[in-house]
Amino acid sequence: MTPNAASSAPPASPVTSRRSFLAATAVAGAAVAGGVPLLTACGGTDGGSRDGTTSGKDAEKILPAFVAGTVVTPDIPSKNGSAAGFTAELDLAGLKTSVPKKLGKGGRVTVMSPFWGSPPKGGNAYYTAMNDLIGVDVVWQNQDGNTYDQKLGAVLASSDVPDVVVVPGWNMTGKIPSAIISKFADLGPYLSGDAVKEYPNLAAIPTDAWRRSIFGGKLRGLPMPSSYVTNIVPFYRKDVFDEEGYEVPDSADAFFALAKEITNARAKRWACLDMKWTAWNMFGVLSGDEKSLGWNVVDGKLINRVETQEYLEAIEWTRKLFAADLVHPDAKLGKSSATDPAPKFVAGEFLIYNQDISQWYGQAAAQATQNPDFRIWGMDLFGHDGGDPTLWAKNPAGIFAFVNRKASESVVRDVLAVANVTAAPYGTKEFMLTNYGVEGTHYTLEDGVPVKTDQGNIDVLNAYVMIASPAATLAHPDLPEVARGQVEWQQRMGAFTKKSSFYGMQITEPARYTNLYNDFEQLEDDIIRGRKKIGDMQQAVSDWRSKGGDKLRDWYQKLLDDNGTAAS
Structure with a gap:
């Protein structure tokens, strides 16, 4: 800032x-x-x-x-x-x-x-x-x-x-x-x-x-x-979109089609960086910001985000972007430019990325004098099917x-x-x-x-x-x-934006469950980059349940029964 x-x-x-x-x-x-x-x-x-x-x-x-x-x-x-x-x-x-x-x-x-x-x-x-x-x-x-x-x-x-x-x-x-x-x-x-x-x-x-x-x-x-x-915004180069006539997408399929239109590896231009965080929002996946926010009552049953079909669909959609070589190579290799997008975003090597909302001002202010034609803007989030999104409160x-x-x-x-x-x-x-x-x-x-x-x-x-x-x-x-x-x-x-069952509540999970989620983020990234398969995630979820996930669900259910919900 x-x-x-x-x-x-x-x-x-x-x-x-x-x-x-x-x-x-x-x-x-x-x-x-x-x-x-x-x-x-x-x-x-x-x-x-x-x-x-x-x-x-x-x-x-x-x-x-x-x-x-x-x-x-x-x-x-x-x-x-x-x-x-x-x-x-x-x-x-x-x-x-x-x-x-x-x-x-x-x-x-x-x-x-x-x-x-x-x-x-x-x-x-x-x-x-x-x-x-x-x-x-x-x-x-x-x-x-x-x-x-x-x-x-x-x-x-x-x-x-x-x-x-x-x-x-x-x-x-x-x-x-x-x-x-x-x-x-x-x-x-x-x-x-x-x-x-x-x-x-x-x-x-x-x-x-x-x-x-x-x-x-x-x-x-x-x-x-x-x-x-949500503080995660899909940013795009509005100046380039206007110049090239690109339309801001309104569905998962439209995003994929736009990414193919933008990408030209010979010209050193790719559509985007890793869009996993946007995929969570696009497919309505429960928040991963806090463990407690990943739980919600659905049809009378308490479920965790990793158990949902939406979670798998978001991972699979993001994997397809990588598999089609529509993502900047730095994101696949884990280079620093994937976390510090400014230089290559400004250079036009990719036109879309997702990050914290504060970058909207940060990037615009940094370019205001030296690059007056530059314009960063935020896409509205959309449902994967082209309908309204289901977003979850942090x-x-x-x-x-x-x-x-x-x-x-x-x-x-x-x-x-x-x-x-x-x-x-x-x-x-x-x-x-x-x-x-x-x-x-x-x-x-x-x-x-x-x-x-x-x-x-x-x-x-x-x-x-x-x-x-x-x-x-x-x-x-x-x-x-x-x-x-x-x-x-x-x-x-x-x-x-909806509030999940434990929104706003101060909760610490019992220590015995502390490491239950440790491997999920790495597995997500491995699947997205083609190093693992969706079946590996399904097995990980099954293991999660047997190693404590189901007992943790019972613990959260009792918490909910005793205290009710702060969500409204």
């Missing part, structure tokens, strides 16, 4: 390293819209904790009241689970104030959080300005994000836990879920029901994100919300901040004062300071677009945005057509 835009920044893919995602985006944009689906969730029985009681009457008693913010009106309101969009140039003199009264009481709060890069020195101009605004002395204990799970485990196993600990979802493995429940405070007395109204920006966080923040039957997390609409929050169970009430309230500022919406003074720092020192405004200075790129990273964030937001005043395109794509896709 370039420093002149606020943006949602979900992970590069459902299987890409979340660490590299955060390192690449420097987190600032991620905090605006959240967008980090969890790899695992929390609340399992094997660690001695309660299973995901995040639905039904119990949850209704715990959840904060939702009060929509009125301080700022987005140019494109959220719809069907989309982010809100902002396209207009910023007027710093016209920024709104969402926290008119300083809520901090001057206390000292220590925060441990993952950091990617070189942490700035304490007491820098950004930290000082934020602490002055909030009325709290926040002291950062930044830890290397690449090894954060190790540090996290050691700290939570000790008696020396900071006042606040940030835990990304992908670090919620092993004993971490149980430690969250035993080590961190219940925020319900401060936030449940109407109590949250003391903190208006927290009250404006969507209810689904708060539901994700219930761990062990208590409201423990301060969330980073995200859109629940979870609505993925990074959480927790308060030490031993913290005094004054410390808890100081933490909430911090969160109320960091959750301020785009277009406010609090948002600008949180995400860009001090004007003139950390950023300048150029044609209505905030551009970070060198000092801003040093100081304003990986910090206050980790405490809590506003509802999902996309804001690109320098490329308003991209912001509009992204949000409207989410809105259209959101209309076809």
